[in-house]
Amino acid sequence: MTENNNVLVKVEDLKMHFPIYRGVIRRQVGAVRAVDGISFEIHRGETLGLVGESGCGKSTTGRTMLQLYKPTAGKVFFKDIELTALRNEPMRLMRKNIQMIFQDPYASLNPRMTIRDIVAEPLVAFGTATGKDIDDRVRELMRLVKLDPDFMLRYPHEFSGGQRQRIGIARAMANNPSFIVCDEPISALDVSIQAQVINLFEDLQKELDLTYLFIAHDLSMVRHISDRVAVMYLGIIVELADRNEIYRNPVHPYTKALLSAIPVADPSFYETRERIVLEGDVPSPANPPSGCRFRTRCPIAEGYCAESRPEFREIAPGHFVECFKWDHPDNHKEVAR
Amino acid sequence: MANELLNVNELETQFKTPEGVVHAVNGVSFHLNEGETLGLVGESGCGKSVSMLSCLRLIPQPPGKIVNGTALFKGQDLLAMDDEEIRHVRGAQIAMIFQDPMTSLNPVMTIGKQMAEPLKLHLGFTNQQAETRSVELLEQVGIPRAKDRLKDYPHQYSGGMRQRVMIAMALACAPQILIADEPTTALDVTIQAQIVELVIRLREELGMAIIWITHDLGVVASIAQRVNVMYGGFIIEESPVRDLYTHPTHPYTIGLLGSLPQIHEQSRQRLYSIEGMPPMLYQKPRSCPFSPRCKWVVEHCRVENPPLLPVGDNHRVACWVDTTTGRER
Numbered sequence: 001m002t003e004n005n006n007v008l009v010k011v012e013d014l015k016m017h018f019p020i021y022r023g024v025i026r027r028q029v030g031a032v033r034a035v036d037g038i039s040f041e042i043h044r045g046e047t048l049g050l051v052g053e054s055g056c057g058k059s060t061t062g063r064t065m066l067q068l069y070k071p072t073a074g075k076v077f078f079k080d081i082e083l084t085a086l087r088n089e090p091m092r093l094m095r096k097n098i099q100m101i102f103q104d105p106y107a108s109l110n111p112r113m114t115i116r117d118i119v120a121e122p123l124v125a126f127g128t129a130t131g132k133d134i135d136d137r138v139r140e141l142m143r144l145v146k147l148d149p150d151f152m153l154r155y156p157h158e159f160s161g162g163q164r165q166r167i168g169i170a171r172a173m174a175n176n177p178s179f180i181v182c183d184e185p186i187s188a189l190d191v192s193i194q195a196q197v198i199n200l201f202e203d204l205q206k207e208l209d210l211t212y213l214f215i216a217h218d219l220s221m222v223r224h225i226s227d228r229v230a231v232m233y234l235g236i237i238v239e240l241a242d243r244n245e246i247y248r249n250p251v252h253p254y255t256k257a258l259l260s261a262i263p264v265a266d267p268s269f270y271e272t273r274e275r276i277v278l279e280g281d282v283p284s285p286a287n288p289p290s291g292c293r294f295r296t297r298c299p300i301a302e303g304y305c306a307e308s309r310p311e312f313r314e315i316a317p318g319h320f321v322e323c324f325k326w327d328h329p330d331n332h333k334e335v336a337r
Numbered sequence: 338m339a340n341e342l343l344n345v346n347e348l349e350t351q352f353k354t355p356e357g358v359v360h361a362v363n364g365v366s367f368h369l370n371e372g373e374t375l376g377l378v379g380e381s382g383c384g385k386s387v388s389m390l391s392c393l394r395l396i397p398q399p400p401g402k403i404v405n406g407t408a409l410f411k412g413q414d415l416l417a418m419d420d421e422e423i424r425h426v427r428g429a430q431i432a433m434i435f436q437d438p439m440t441s442l443n444p445v446m447t448i449g450k451q452m453a454e455p456l457k458l459h460l461g462f463t464n465q466q467a468e469t470r471s472v473e474l475l476e477q478v479g480i481p482r483a484k485d486r487l488k489d490y491p492h493q494y495s496g497g498m499r500q501r502v503m504i505a506m507a508l509a510c511a512p513q514i515l516i517a518d519e520p521t522t523a524l525d526v527t528i529q530a531q532i533v534e535l536v537i538r539l540r541e542e543l544g545m546a547i548i549w550i551t552h553d554l555g556v557v558a559s560i561a562q563r564v565n566v567m568y569g570g571f572i573i574e575e576s577p578v579r580d581l582y583t584h585p586t587h588p589y590t591i592g593l594l595g596s597l598p599q600i601h602e603q604s605r606q607r608l609y610s611i612e613g614m615p616p617m618l619y620q621k622p623r624s625c626p627f628s629p630r631c632k633w634v635v636e637h638c639r640v641e642n643p644p645l646l647p648v649g650d651n652h653r654v655a656c657w658v659d660t661t662t663g664r665e666r
Contacts, residue, residue: 053525160614190380191552195596195610202607217525220555224598224608261530263555265597267578270559277534278527281495 008211009042009065009179014074016057016064020286032286034060036235037074039312042179047205047212049226049243051219051258055282057235058215062181065213066098067091078179096126099172103184105164109156115142115167116152122174141170145200162193169200173208181213186221198225219262223247228318231255234293235285237312241319251321253331254294292324300330342513342546343369343392343431348406350384350391353399360621361387363570364405369514374540374547376561376578378554382615384570385550389516392416393431394423410514429459432507436519438499442491448502449487455509474505478535497528504535511543518550533560554593558582563651566590569616569626575645576652586654588631625657633658635665 017031035057042048050058064071067083076083078098086094102108109118119138123129129137139149145166156164165185172180182201186194198221204210216222222229223243230240231254239252250256257276264270278297283289291308295301305324312322325331350362362384369375379385390396392408392415408415410431415423427433435441443451452474453467462470468487475483478501491499500520507515517536521529537560540547551557557564557578564581566574566589574587585591595609613630616622625631628638637657645653646666659666 191593192380192596192611195608198608199610220598257527261526263553263559265554265558265594266582267558275530277530281497
């Protein structure tokens with residue numbers, strides 16, 4: 001890979017294992033390998049979509065990148081700074097630049113704080129505004145996310161889900177961050193409200209030159225908002241490519257199955273399409289399959305897939321796949337789509 | 338003409354809350370034919386679940402109250418039956434599955450015990466018969482090693498398997514109608530695809546009619562033959578499935594479909610968004626409930642709530658405005 005000045009965030013072989021303790025003396029008997037060695041870059045001003053099913057490690061990836069968990073191994077760089085090497089106080093100061101928006105707008109706002117206090121908290125914590133300036137900045141932020149600043153003395157329960165998510169966004173924007181991890185920010189919202197929030201994300205990105213890691217399980221929304229998309233399965237990234245490339249020309253068998261499972265709002269689609277329906281459930285990340293993680297559900301797996309883990313290889317410029325059989329004829333059977 | 342199984346007419350349900358009376362369902366009428374699948378689509382709070390729960394009298398009363406309407410199941414009014422009669426219909430002839438399979442299963446009872454309950458209650462099976470039938474049912478919904486797994490508790494099953502168990506239990510008495518209330522919303526897409534395939538297969542094998550409640554316009558396109566769209570406690574558009582997607586007619590339906598990103602989309606287009614929020618329903622809407630959010634709104638919309646008006650074959654819409662011309666119909 002060539003050095004790229006345009007890289008804002010870089011992740012190198014990141015691992016996050018959560019220990020499992022058992023017995024009276026709480027001995028460690030194993031680990032949940034939530035994230036098990038992933039590498040990627042996020043370019044300045046782009047949106048990288050991270051998709052996968054529940055439990056695949058996508059949220060853990062976001063949280064570990066922001067050092068909300070201490071990674072088991074691997075490095076995370078923001079600009080040229082290695083976040084994984086920072087001590088507490090320098091890391092705290094870094095958080096001005098890197099922020100997070102959470103899935104549940106009901107759980108991520110303190111019900112006993114007014115909107116003003118919620119949005120002002122990051123300003124106070126970093127001393128970016130004092131006195132009367134705080135209220136001015138809060139008003140400005142509320143206008144930015146298209147909420148009426150006159151509501152700033154109200155409490156979260158007086159707002160709808162979509163409005164609460166806007167409050168969460170205003171809080172994240174308070175200190176002008178450049179990188180934001182959006183952890184399923186629209187999954188808890190109704191369809192007509194989702195579009196409002198997605199449009200807001202796009203407007204803010206243009207206005208403020210933001211870079212997003214957009215985590216979601218809704219593949220059509222991810223395609224809409226992302227420039228590039230990474231697909232995770234059981235703690236690893238199985239495929240990463242440009243958005244149109246990955247949706248038009250998916251290579252990994254899991255990506256193919258995942259895309260064919262997307263419900264499409266077009267009845268005529270179902271008259272022509274053959275669906276790939278995967279058998280069974282995702283294995284436990286505490287005891288992942290040997291070799292390729294996907295082999296237990298893969299329609300084209302072979303004996304050798306169990307022996308070692310395939311390389312995360314660049315099969316075309318910018319298109320990465322972790323599969324032994326990526327160019328095997330078995331993998332080229334056309335999926336009607 | 339297919340046989341009509343269920344005919345709901347002018348159903349109205351309200352809830353008393355400390356903040357006032359919530360008018361959840363405001364005069365809903367629809368029918369369901371033998372063997373057909375009807376989609377009931379809308380966002381949270383639009384009354385889609387409450388209207389189906391009302392038909393089965395599963396609304397807690399109080400605070401809920403069915404204030405008006407009839408629900409004729411094979412000519413008999415479900416809303417007028419006494420408790421004993423409705424119990425023979427529920428589970429046996431009309432079965433229901435819910436969104437969250439974990440909260441619908443009893444966590445301290447084995448799957449086998451829970452499955453045996455409806456079989457013993459409705460069909461008078463012995464323990465032995467119930468066990469044999471349970472194994473058959475679990476195999477039918479694709480659970481491997483069904484005999485062993487009867488002894489397991491719900492937490493030992495994955496989310497998708499629990500939903501399969503719920504479906505197996507719903508099918509236990511060979512119901513004529515299956516009401517599925519957001520059965521795949523809590524599941525991942527690949528598991529959702531498994532469940533949808535399963536229900537389509539079972540529908541072909543058993544010939545039951547299905548009412549599929551969902552907020553997902555994608556899922557409903559794959560399974561339903563007719564679709565009713567709800568908003569503010571009313572059905573605002575009813576249509577055969579293809580017509581709904583090719584010719585959405587109500588401004589709300591147009592907005593909902595427009596707010597979905599297209600999977601074939603090549604370049605990034607701005608999503609169509611419906612501004613504002615759904616109504617609170619503390620009063621029964623006298624005017625069109627969608628008029629405050631509608632960009633085609635005319636004066637008539639603010640004074641009178643439109644009835645369902647025909648716009649095509651079996652396609653009716655509750656709107657005063659022809660959105661293709663922008664003029665009143």
